[in-house]
Amino acid sequence: MEAIEQEIIDDFALFDTWEDKYQYIIELGQKLPVFNPEFKTDDYRIKGCQSSVWLDASYSDGRIVFYADSDSTFVKGEIALLMKVLSGRTPQEILDAKLEFIDSIGLRQHMAVTRANGLNAMVKQMKAYALAHSAN
Amino acid sequence: MNAFDPGRIRADFPILSERPYGKPLIYFDNAASSQKPKSVIDAITEYYSHSNANIHRGVHYLSQKASEAYDAVRVALKDFLNAPSEDEIVFVRGTTEAVNLVAATFGRTHVQAGDEVLISAMEHHSNIVPWQMLCEEKGAKLRVIPIDDHGQLRLDQVDNLITERTRIVSLVHVSNSLGTINPVKEVIRLAHAKGVPVFVDGAQSTAHFQVDVQDLDADFFAFSGHKILGPTGIGVLYGKRALLESMPPYQGGGEMIRSVSFERTTYNDIPLRFEAGTPNIAGVIALGEALRYWESIDRDTAVQWENTLLAHATVALQGISGVQLIGTAAEKASVLSFVIDEVNALDAGMYLDTKGIAVRTGHHCTEPVMHRFGIPGTIRASFMFYNTLEEIDEFVNHLHGAIRLLRPLNA
Numbered sequence A: 001m002e003a004i005e006q007e008i009i010d011d012f013a014l015f016d017t018w019e020d021k022y023q024y025i026i027e028l029g030q031k032l033p034v035f036n037p038e039f040k041t042d043d044y045r046i047k048g049c050q051s052s053v054w055l056d057a058s059y060s061d062g063r064i065v066f067y068a069d070s071d072s073t074f075v076k077g078e079i080a081l082l083m084k085v086l087s088g089r090t091p092q093e094i095l096d097a098k099l100e101f102i103d104s105i106g107l108r109q110h111m112a113v114t115r116a117n118g119l120n121a122m123v124k125q126m127k128a129y130a131l132a133h134s135a136n
Numbered sequence B: 001m002n003a004f005d006p007g008r009i010r011a012d013f014p015i016l017s018e019r020p021y022g023k024p025l026i027y028f029d030n031a032a033s034s035q036k037p038k039s040v041i042d043a044i045t046e047y048y049s050h051s052n053a054n055i056h057r058g059v060h061y062l063s064q065k066a067s068e069a070y071d072a073v074r075v076a077l078k079d080f081l082n083a084p085s086e087d088e089i090v091f092v093r094g095t096t097e098a099v100n101l102v103a104a105t106f107g108r109t110h111v112q113a114g115d116e117v118l119i120s121a122m123e124h125h126s127n128i129v130p131w132q133m134l135c136e137e138k139g140a141k142l143r144v145i146p147i148d149d150h151g152q153l154r155l156d157q158v159d160n161l162i163t164e165r166t167r168i169v170s171l172v173h174v175s176n177s178l179g180t181i182n183p184v185k186e187v188i189r190l191a192h193a194k195g196v197p198v199f200v201d202g203a204q205s206t207a208h209f210q211v212d213v214q215d216l217d218a219d220f221f222a223f224s225g226h227k228i229l230g231p232t233g234i235g236v237l238y239g240k241r242a243l244l245e246s247m248p249p250y251q252g253g254g255e256m257i258r259s260v261s262f263e264r265t266t267y268n269d270i271p272l273r274f275e276a277g278t279p280n281i282a283g284v285i286a287l288g289e290a291l292r293y294w295e296s297i298d299r300d301t302a303v304q305w306e307n308t309l310l311a312h313a314t315v316a317l318q319g320i321s322g323v324q325l326i327g328t329a330a331e332k333a334s335v336l337s338f339v340i341d342e343v344n345a346l347d348a349g350m351y352l353d354t355k356g357i358a359v360r361t362g363h364h365c366t367e368p369v370m371h372r373f374g375i376p377g378t379i380r381a382s383f384m385f386y387n388t389l390e391e392i393d394e395f396v397n398h399l400h401g402a403i404r405l406l407r408p409l410n411a
Helices: A002-013 A018-031 A073-086 A091-096 A113-134 B006-010 B038-050 B061-081 B095-110 B129-138 B155-161 B184-193 B241-246 B281-296 B299-318 B345-354 B367-373 B389-406
Strands: A053-060 A063-070 B089-092 B116-120 B141-145 B166-172 B198-201 B220-224 B235-239 B257-260 B265-267 B323-325 B335-340 B360-362 B378-382
Touching: A002 A018, A002 A073, A018 A073, A018 B345, A018 B389, A053 A113, A063 A073, A063 A113, A073 A113, A073 B345, A091 A113, B038 B281, B061 B089, B061 B235, B061 B281, B089 B095, B095 B129, B095 B166, B095 B198, B095 B220, B095 B235, B095 B241, B116 B129, B129 B141, B141 B155, B155 B184, B166 B184, B184 B198, B235 B241, B299 B323, B299 B335, B299 B389, B335 B345, B335 B389, B345 B360, B345 B378, B345 B389
Parallel strands: B116 B141, B116 B166, B166 B198, B198 B220
Antiparallel strands: A053 A063, B089 B235, B220 B235, B257 B265, B323 B335, B335 B378, B360 B378
């Protein structure tokens, strides 16, 4: 998992400007796999985000796979980054993840507090799924 | 040709030379907060360097100097609003505190179970929630004047909505999310015909045109200093003398009392009755400097220039396919709210940020307005007299770029 985080940090090191980072995150968001619209309901909606974010997860063979969507392409890009690191992991790995890459790539500095809270809410929800399955 | 010279004016505002991400700042978030001229910034340093002391009780040189400067601003504000007396000018933290003050004092004593408070569908949350809290506490009803598809007040419905149970009408002068200038004078006339007082939320109007509270015949009028070139944390509540005198204090503490014993406290006269604790002295004095700045510019020309900016931007945005303006009232002030087909407002706002352009995205603390138009939020560009036509052209160019990047390819 650290290797993937390091890969993301290295990718972002190639960008000098906020403009370039923004464009890259938008590209990631545009490539995020399509989310089943049936799950775009309040049950799957994460509270605390300025934009609508829906998150679902499946659990098999001891691993959790996440599915997510947002009305914001930028937020989808952020989700894509989180999924790169957390999706397909064991519940314990997800619970232990420190996600230091978020700070290393300088994502938080471009967010108002309300948006940073949205990112935290997403991480929290992903960890909540992991916690629910960690007893299994 | 317009005689107004924003180039000269801009030199008075140091922050306009900032270069976010190495690009020239284009500041179009003036409805959230205006920038400050150097004279206002200097007044704060000047106060703390040469006059700082607590006011009204010190017998010493500094306290007297600070008290004099502080009291002079109340008089200047009386002139700014054309209020009859400086006793009717209450210092508050901002418009939000002014609404809360009136709801908690006038509201608590006048609104009872079964009564009604009337607001409009385009109020800022600050002019909804305090009244809602009051209504919940008292078992009263919050009623709402609807708006039309252009974001204009349904003036034809106002008379019917003011009933024998209406205790106060609270109405925004200029909508922060739509730009609509409301016919407050007419609403006040209708309300007064039934003996109902009117609170006017002037947070967005005072920065854009001259307000005369006597001409409006407003019972209460409030605005925030930071939206009219002054500092944050200081605002003004104007109230008619008879109303203010009939109201109980808002908060207890220093300044608001006449005498205190453990058996009984008697309260000070207006306006100090409503100003508990050491006030924001530096803020008041810097606000006074902002008023001096307003006097130094030709306000009529500034208003004309802002209208020119708004008209230029409106035409430019109407020319972009997929852009829909939200708020197309006949009478508007300096606010351009819009949505773009298939482009998320937050994504577009962040794109513009990467280009050094400051706009606001979201619901602008007016969620009911967004529900009315069936949208989650808008992109809002709001102008001030120091903005230029070139900035608008640059903004429109980058908006094209945002759309190119963000609109799905298969659309």
